[in-house]
Amino acid sequence: MKYARLIFANLLRKKTRLALTIGSFAAALFLFALLGVVGNTFSLANGVVSAHRLVITNRTSIINLLPLSYRDQILRVPGVQSITHNNWFGGVYQDPKNFFPQFVIDPQNQRRVYPELIVPKAQWQTFLNDRMGAVVGAATARRFGWKLGDRIPLTTTLYGLAGKVWDFNLDGIYHGTQPQDDQTQFWIQWAYYKESVPPQLQGQVGWYVLRIRNPDDAPRIARAVDRMFINSPNETRTETESAFAAGWVKQFANIKLLILSIGSVVFFTLLLVTGNTMATSVRERTAELAILKAIGFSDRAVLGFILAESLLIALAGCIGLVFAGVLIPALGQPLAGLLPALVVTPAVLGYGVLAAVAVGFASALLPALSARRLRVVDALRRV
Numbered sequence: 001m002k003y004a005r006l007i008f009a010n011l012l013r014k015k016t017r018l019a020l021t022i023g024s025f026a027a028a029l030f031l032f033a034l035l036g037v038v039g040n041t042f043s044l045a046n047g048v049v050s051a052h053r054l055v056i057t058n059r060t061s062i063i064n065l066l067p068l069s070y071r072d073q074i075l076r077v078p079g080v081q082s083i084t085h086n087n088w089f090g091g092v093y094q095d096p097k098n099f100f101p102q103f104v105i106d107p108q109n110q111r112r113v114y115p116e117l118i119v120p121k122a123q124w125q126t127f128l129n130d131r132m133g134a135v136v137g138a139a140t141a142r143r144f145g146w147k148l149g150d151r152i153p154l155t156t157t158l159y160g161l162a163g164k165v166w167d168f169n170l171d172g173i174y175h176g177t178q179p180q181d182d183q184t185q186f187w188i189q190w191a192y193y194k195e196s197v198p199p200q201l202q203g204q205v206g207w208y209v210l211r212i213r214n215p216d217d218a219p220r221i222a223r224a225v226d227r228m229f230i231n232s233p234n235e236t237r238t239e240t241e242s243a244f245a246a247g248w249v250k251q252f253a254n255i256k257l258l259i260l261s262i263g264s265v266v267f268f269t270l271l272l273v274t275g276n277t278m279a280t281s282v283r284e285r286t287a288e289l290a291i292l293k294a295i296g297f298s299d300r301a302v303l304g305f306i307l308a309e310s311l312l313i314a315l316a317g318c319i320g321l322v323f324a325g326v327l328i329p330a331l332g333q334p335l336a337g338l339l340p341a342l343v344v345t346p347a348v349l350g351y352g353v354l355a356a357v358a359v360g361f362a363s364a365l366l367p368a369l370s371a372r373r374l375r376v377v378d379a380l381r382r383v
Contacts, residue, residue, distance in 0.1 A: 003301070007308050010285070018313070021277050025317020025359075028270045029352050033324035035259045036348040051215035052081075053113065054222060055244040056208040059235040065204035066234050074208060077224045079217040084109040085205035089188055091154030091166065093144070100140045102154065102186040104193040104206075113211045116177045123148070123172035131192050134168035137183035138175045146170055152186075158197070166196070179343050209241075267359055274363035278310050282367040290376045299372045306368035307361065314360025321352045 011018055056074070058064035068085070075083050087104035107128055111119065119127070119135055127133040134152060146152065150170040155163065168188065176183050194202050212221055222238035229236045282289070289302055325344045 003305065003308075007305055007312070010281075010305070011309050011312065014281070017277060021274060021313055022316045022319075024270060024273050025314055025356060026320030026323070028266050028359075029317055029320035029356055030324045030327075031266055032263060032352050032355060033321055033344055033348050034328055035263050036351065037324075037328055037344055039259045051218075051240070051242075052211055052213075053241040054210040054212060054218060054225075054238055055241055056210065056225060056236050056238045057244070058207075059226075059237045062207065064234070065201070065206060066208065066236065068203045068205050070229065070234075070236075071205075071208065073228060074210065074225055077221055077228070079212050079214065079221050080210050081213050082109055082112040082211045083208055084113045085190075085208050087190075087193065087204075087206040089154070089186075089193070090157040091186075092157065093152070093154055098144070100143075100184050100186055101182075102188065104190055105187045106190050107187075110187065113209050116181055117174045118177060119172045119174045127171040127187075127189075130169055130171050131189060132167060132169050133171040133189055135172035135174055135187040136170060137185050138173055139183040140186060141170075141173050146173075148173065154186075164196075166192075210238075267355065271359050271363050274310065274313070274359060275366065278306065278364045278367045279370075281309070282306060282371050286374070289371050289374055293374070293376050302374070303368045303372040306371050307364050310360045310364030310368075311357060314356040315353075318353055318356055321349050324352075325349065 056066070056070075058066055065087075071083055071085060074080065084106045086106075089102035089104055091102050092098070093100070111117070111124070117137075123135070127135050136146060136152075141147070148170055152168045152170055154166050154168065156166060174183070174185075174187075175181075210221070210225075212218060218240055222240075225238045226236050292302060293299070321344075328344050
């Protein structure tokens with residue numbers, strides 16, 4: 001710390017260059033945080049999925065339905081705690097751009113399978129007693145300014161019903177127990193849906209979701225369910241919720257490879273930029289470094305000065321992580337319903353700081369070693 005004034009004096013000698021270098025760090029770390037958040041979101045590593053849930057879909061495709069009669073048979077499999085079923089509704093609110101996920105649910109079992117999504121008891125009871133009732137996530141309610149008691153019209157895009165307007169009474173608003181929980185869904189009564197669709201769809205569900213007692217039993221339960229309906233007209237595919245989500249994400253692209261590639265290019269470029277900055281700074285101060293050595297500063301001290309300057313620039317660039325924590329959740333608002341909430345986790349921030357320190361150290365290492373090996377006589381001869 002006793003050399004702090006000397007280090008800061010050297011840093012501030014070229015203020016424009018210092019500002020541009022810090023800005024480069026800040027931009028790179030902001031992008032790093034954004035990539036980390038998006039990666040977590042697509043991989044659902046932020047806790048949206050549960051190890052206690054299995055998803056059952058039609059083996060052919062998720063767009064193929066399953067008989068409602070499967071429910072009781074599945075529930076008898078040892079280890080299954082509860083079961084619910086969902087259908088995709090596909091409604092449009094005012095404008096096709098106003099997308100949010102809408103599911104026809106089994107209201108008697110939905111909360112048993114998804115205990116982390118909390119609806120106040122009174123609101124849930126109102127929903128159960130209202131054939132045209134609906135429950136919406138807090139994020140979607142905020143997005144459209146909905147409040148309890150509102151009448152919500154949705155125009156469905158379902159096959160055979162396209163263009164029909166369905167009216168729903170907003171009876172409840174649910175909240176997640178964690179910031180990462182999906183609070184964008186819109187839940188619709190199965191009874192209301194069933195009475196309004198063609199007869200051939202009334203006994204068909206989109207998929208089942210199981211809550212199991214022990215996650216270690218997931219492979220056994222999945223095999224038991226799929227064997228139960230093998231060679232039937234509607235064979236099943238049972239997988240963990242995380243595997244189901246991962247399969248869904250693969251439709252977008254190889255997100256992990258894309259993020260890793262972009263991140264590597266960004267930090268390699270930042271390494272080159274910072275390394276060039278430090279090398280230039282050392283060349284400009286050759287005579288000063290020689291004088292420092294001549295008056296008694298050791299080679300190790302000179303090495304420390306250069307490394308400290310680079311690390312301070314890197315840490316100052318961490319302001320990009322601060323901006324990320326503020327701006328990324330706001331940037332995620334237009335994607336509400338398409339993706340879970342974009343949350344900048346402490347892990348992302350921590351890795352960002354470590355990455356900044358690593359780049360700062362690596363970019364200054366060669367110039368610092370060059371300064372350490374600098375001989376006083378040779379340096380002064382160049383002046």
